[in-house]
Amino acid sequence: MVPLETGAIRQALCRITIATRARHVHDVSDEVDRWLAEIGAGEGLLTAFVRHTSCSLTVQENADPSVLADLLDALDRLAPAGAGYRHGSEGPDDMPAHIKTMLTGASIAIPVVGGQMDFGTWQALYLIEHRARGRPRTITLHYLGS
Amino acid sequence: MVPLETGAIRQALCRITIATRARHVHDVSDEVDRWLAEIGAGEGLLTAFVRHTSCSLTVQENADPSVLADLLDALDRLAPAGAGYRHGSEGPDDMPAHIKTMLTGASIAIPVVGGQMDFGTWQALYLIEHRARGRPRTITLHYLGS
Amino acid sequence: MVPLETGAIRQALCRITIATRARHVHDVSDEVDRWLAEIGAGEGLLTAFVRHTSCSLTVQENADPSVLADLLDALDRLAPAGAGYRHGSEGPDDMPAHIKTMLTGASIAIPVVGGQMDFGTWQALYLIEHRARGRPRTITLHYLGS
Numbered sequence: 001m002v003p004l005e006t007g008a009i010r011q012a013l014c015r016i017t018i019a020t021r022a023r024h025v026h027d028v029s030d031e032v033d034r035w036l037a038e039i040g041a042g043e044g045l046l047t048a049f050v051r052h053t054s055c056s057l058t059v060q061e062n063a064d065p066s067v068l069a070d071l072l073d074a075l076d077r078l079a080p081a082g083a084g085y086r087h088g089s090e091g092p093d094d095m096p097a098h099i100k101t102m103l104t105g106a107s108i109a110i111p112v113v114g115g116q117m118d119f120g121t122w123q124a125l126y127l128i129e130h131r132a133r134g135r136p137r138t139i140t141l142h143y144l145g146s
Numbered sequence: 147m148v149p150l151e152t153g154a155i156r157q158a159l160c161r162i163t164i165a166t167r168a169r170h171v172h173d174v175s176d177e178v179d180r181w182l183a184e185i186g187a188g189e190g191l192l193t194a195f196v197r198h199t200s201c202s203l204t205v206q207e208n209a210d211p212s213v214l215a216d217l218l219d220a221l222d223r224l225a226p227a228g229a230g231y232r233h234g235s236e237g238p239d240d241m242p243a244h245i246k247t248m249l250t251g252a253s254i255a256i257p258v259v260g261g262q263m264d265f266g267t268w269q270a271l272y273l274i275e276h277r278a279r280g281r282p283r284t285i286t287l288h289y290l291g292s
Numbered sequence: 293m294v295p296l297e298t299g300a301i302r303q304a305l306c307r308i309t310i311a312t313r314a315r316h317v318h319d320v321s322d323e324v325d326r327w328l329a330e331i332g333a334g335e336g337l338l339t340a341f342v343r344h345t346s347c348s349l350t351v352q353e354n355a356d357p358s359v360l361a362d363l364l365d366a367l368d369r370l371a372p373a374g375a376g377y378r379h380g381s382e383g384p385d386d387m388p389a390h391i392k393t394m395l396t397g398a399s400i401a402i403p404v405v406g407g408q409m410d411f412g413t414w415q416a417l418y419l420i421e422h423r424a425r426g427r428p429r430t431i432t433l434h435y436l437g438s
Contacts (some may be wrong), residue, residue, distance in 0.1 A: 120343030197412030
C-alpha cells in the first residue's frame with residue numbers, strides 16, 4: 001500500500017460520440033486513453049457516463065471475443081423480448097434495452113495511474129448497444145486528478 | 147472533444163432523506179439539482195450513494211411511466227419472492243430486495259455541466275424502493291468541482 | 293442539507309491485494325477504512341475498482357451471513373454454469389463469473405465522512421469471488437478530498 005499524494009488537483013470534461021452497431025459491444029478504451037493523453041492526465045479518477053437509457057458501460061475481458069457474444073446472450077436471457085411489457089411504443093427491443101441498462105449501468109468510475117485507466121491485464125471499457133439498430137451514442141468523460 | 151480545465155476544485159457533501167412508497171421508483175433528480183444550485187456548482191462530479199441495502203439508485207427513462215412499472219416487474223422476475231432463501235427473518239420481501247440492490251447498485255457517479263447533472267434528454271435519477279413498505283431513505287450526495 | 297466546503301483538495305491512490313476463497317463474499321471494509329486512516333482522510337470520495345473480470349464489488353448487508361449465501365445462490369441462478377456458452381477455455385465457471393461481474397460491477401464510489409466510508413448501520417463493502425478457486429485479487433483504491 002503506497003499512498004500517493006498530489007498538490008494541485010485539476011479537472012477536465014468532454015463528450016465523445018460513438019457510432020454504434022446493432023446489439024454490439026464496442027471497446028472504447030482507446031478513445032478514453034487518447035483523451036487522457038490529450039489533457040496530460042497523471043494520477044486521478046476517470047468517470048464515464050452514457051447520456052442514454054438503452055445502452056450501457058461495462059469493464060470486461062478483452063482477450064476472447066466470444067466472451068462478449070456470451071454476455072449479449074446472457075442479457076437476452078435476463079431481459080427477453082416479448083415478455084409482456086407495458087412499454088412498447090418504441091419497438092419490441094426498447095424495453096429489454098432499458099432493463100439491460102439498469103442491470104449493467106450508465107456510469108463507471110476508474111482510477112487513473114500514469115495517465116491511463118488502471119486496468120488489469122485482461123480488462124477493457126465497453127459500450128454495449130442494446131437496441132436492434134445502431135445510432136450515435138454520447139458518453140460524457142470527466143477527469144479529476146494531477 | 148473540448149477539454150475544460152479549472153483552477154480551484156472544491157467539494158460539498160450533504161445527506162437528503164426521501165420518504166418512499168412501497169415498491170416504487172422515485173425521481174430524485176429535482177432534489178439533487180436543487181442542492182447543486184444551492185452550493186453554486188459549475189462543472190464537476192456528483193456522486194449519490196444510498197445508505198441502505200434494500201433500495202438502490204438507477205438512471206433511467208423519464209418519458210413513459212410504464213417503463214418504470216416494467217423495470218419493477220423485471221426485477222421481480224430476476225429476484226422472485228419465495229425462492230427458498232435462507233434469510234427470511236425480516237420478511238419475505240427482504241432477501242429479494244437485497245438481490246435487487248446488488249443488481250442495480252447503491253452508488254452512481256454523474257458528471258455535472260453548467261451546474262446540472264449532464265443527463266441526456268430522456269434521463270432522470272431514480273431511487274428504487276424494493277421493500278413492500280415505504281420508509282425514510284437517506285442518500286449521501288457528494289460534489290467535487292468548480 | 294448541510295453543505296460542507298473545503299479549501300484544499302488532495303488525493304491518494306493505492307492497490308491492495310486480497311487472497312480470496314472459492315465462490316466467497318469477502319468483507320473488505322476494514323482494509324479500506326484502515327487505508328483511509330493511514331492517509332488521514334477527512335471528507336471526500338473513495339473509489340474502489342477491481343482489476344479483474346471474474347470478481348466484483350458490492351455494498352451489502354453485514355448483519356446476517358445467510359444474506360451473503362443467498363446472494364451467491366441468486367447469482368448462480370442468473371448466470372448458471374453449463375448454459376451453452378461459447379467461451380469455455382478457462383473452465384466451466386469462467387463465463388458465469390464474467391456475467392456475474394457485469395451484473396454486480398467492477399467499480400464503486402462511496403462518499404467519505406469523518407475519515408470513514410459513509411455507510412448506513414447495516415452496510416459493508418464486499419469483494420465477491422465468482423471463480424471456483426480462490427486467488428490473489430487486486431483492488432485499486434482512490435481517494436479525493438480533505
